[in-house]
Amino acid sequence: MKRRLLIQLALSAPLLGFGTSGVASLLAAGPVSAATRNPPQRKPEPPAGTANRRLIVIDPGHGGHDPGAIGIKGTLEKEITLDISREIARRLRATRGVAVKLTRESDIFLPLAERVAIARDAGADLFVSIHADSAPNRDARGLSAYTLSDRASDDFAFALAKQENLADGASGIDLRHTRPQVAAILSDLVARHTVTAALMAKGSVVEGAGRSLRLLDNPKRSANFAVLKAPDVPSVLIETGFLSNDRDEELLRDGAQRRRIAEVLSRELAEVMTNAPFA
Incomplete structure (x- = not known):
């Protein structure tokens, strides 16, 4: 992808005395020592069988x-999201030119930063986090999608992001020990492309899904979600509904309705993956 080539070219020069450290190494290295100043460059290897396919x-x-949100009738968000995600993945794998990876395929805990790292290490073209949270008010219902923004688009999105970021006590990727110049380079090199692609994906999914599913009022929002902070992977968080609403919970408890949601989302994500200018 062009954005990763741009990073490699920029960091292959002795910019600010950093040598040839790769972006992932710089983010993960912590305090710079003699052993980490010039680590070997490593280009992410695509998963087996995914060559020439876009990876979601x-x-x-x-x-x-x-467990995530717990519905009025005891429905667990973690079970809803896994079931819908598996079905989305199953359907997308039948799409020509698209490869799929799940961050988890069973009932395991993953820190937010690890979810981001999985997408970055795999060289993903798009990262989509599936949720069914509790909303700030019980009347809120319907599908919505969110992209990253330092300033939330509204109080509703701010409250959701604050709640989500408490999942493992994270407030985002830890850059405290990353040289300020490196963080600036990362942001400057890839932010424009990443944000543009994420916004496009969010808009396409919401507009397409709205033809088949109920949408939340103002369904395209943004906030400072920790899980969306991959600097070089366009990322979108999708709320499939809200377990804090009794009607949404009833829908999400129904296996047939979950399959319908997954069918619609896989259809729209397939459209994004095959037609979007991710390269």
């Missing part, structure tokens, strides 16, 4: 000791 990473929210 589907992230079922929550899992393990983190």
Whole structure:
């Protein structure tokens, strides 16, 4: 992808005295020592059989000791998201030119930063995190999608992001020990492309899904979600509904309705993956 080539070219020069450290190494290295100043460059290897295919990473929210939202009737968000994500993945795998990876395929806990790392290490073209949270008010219902923004689009999105970021006590990727110049380079090199692609994906999915599914009022929103902070992977969080609403919970408890949601989302994501200018 062009954005990763741009990063490699930029960091292959002795910019600000950083040598040839790759982006992933710089983010993960922590305090710079003699052993980490010039680590070997490593280009992410595409998963087996995914050459020449665009890769989408589907992230079922929550899992393990983190149940996520718990509905009025005891429905667990972690179970809803895993079921819908598996069905989305199954359908997308039948799409020509598209490869799929799940961050989790069973009831396990993954820290938010690890979910981001899975997408980055795989060289994903798009990261989609699936949720069914509790809304700030019980009247809120319907599908909605969110992209990353330092400033939330509204109080509703701000409250959702604050709630989600508590899943493992994270507030985002830890850049405290990353050299300020490196963080600036990362942001400047890839932010424009990543944000543009994420916004396009969000708009396409919401507009397409709205022809078949109920949408939340103002369904395209943004906030500072930790799980969307991959600097070089366009990322979108999709709320399939809200377990805090009794009607949404009834729908999400119904296996046939979950399959319908997955069918609609896989249809729209397939459209995004085959037609969007991710390269």
